[in-house]
Amino acid sequence: MVQSLPTPQSELLKQGVKAPVKETLLTPRFYVTDFDAVANMDISGDRQEIEAIVNELKADYNRHHFVRDEEFKQSWDHIDGETRAAFIDFLERSCTSEFSGFLLFKELSRRIKDRNPLLSEAFSYMARDEARHAGFLNKAMADFHLSLDLGYLTKSRTYTFFPPEWIIYTVYLSEKIGYWRYIIMFRHLEKHPENQFYPLFRYFESWCQDENRHGDFFKALLRSQPQLWNNWQARLWSRFFLLTVFITHSLTVFERADFYHSVGINPRKYNIQVIEKTNETSARAFPEILNTNHPEFFDRLEKCAEGNYKLEQIAKSDRPPAIKFLQKTGVILSILGHFLKLYFLPTINAESIRETVN
Secondary structure (H helix, E strand, O other): OEEEOOOOHHHOOOOOEOOOOOOOOOOOOEEEOOHHHHHOOOOHHHHHHHHHHHHHHHHOOOOOOOOOOHHHOOOOOOOOHHHHHHHHHHHHHHHHHHHHHHHHHHHHHHHHOOOOHHHHHHHHHHHHHHHHHHHHHHHHHHOOOOEOOHHHHHHHOEEEEOOHHHHHHHHHHHHHHHHHHHHHHHHHHHHOHHHOOOHHHHHHHHHHHHHHHHHHHHHHHHHOOHHHOOOHHHHHHHHHHHHHHHHHHHHHHHHOHHHHHHOOOOHHHHHHHHHHHHHHHHOOOOOEEEOOOOOOHHHHHHHHHHHHHHHHHHHHOOOOHHHHHHHHHHHHHHHHHHHHHHHOOOEEEHHHHHHHHO
């Protein structure tokens, strides 16, 4: 189910307010879910761990972290050209993603407050974190004389319905892959401070700890629901969501290659490292993970990214619509073929890994 809440574009066109990027496969999504099902969720299977994580969230270790220091108080107009454009794109998409999480968590907390107070409390703390991240990123955009009208985004974005099970899978992966994206970039820039062209990067270490705690919460929530990990359907869904997130990440990294080059990161190596670490981490939550060491794995992921680039070039061409449609169809079928071949590659039984570790 998709809900669209249109708002006139004229309301957005204020000085210094950036028009949002067109919604595509790679732009952050805004979600709604079955709030009644979440309210009625039985979490007794892992309640002790959930309570421990909620106490960590309540402690709010980063409450004093997101404060702009003196280094921000200067002109950033010297950052120009491709670096400026790529960085603004990174800020915008990251801000939109964080704001999307805020809206979902806030609504979950509000809707289930009287029926499932522990989960409501957890979602309220995570909404606090996501709002803090989005606000900090939006202030960074203001340093480049732009900002996002977050109120406009709330009204104008398309909201996609995901059942709670899908929300748990996808948000867990989103938070964990976010952790690895931020911490790997932070460690790289620690070793290469000459590439740290803006002070936001210094905040990534503590920032990604928020992502990690959120992921830990969704891991505990997932493990409290046996139907999400203890049957053959869960194995198929785990494989599907891992692969979907990894393909999306690959497409995004290669599409934003200019940004990664601007901070001295090789996009291909970065993509591989983030995916391998996220896949390894997911063995703590999912019953099955992907075999990223398979010789076809990253080759096919990159072919999906190449296909996405071809789609963009076709869309920009001046060919007749019928020709463009046929060309797009061929590319989409090729991407789908790579997806299916990746889906049916041999996987790794994560439960056996958990038993070995324990």
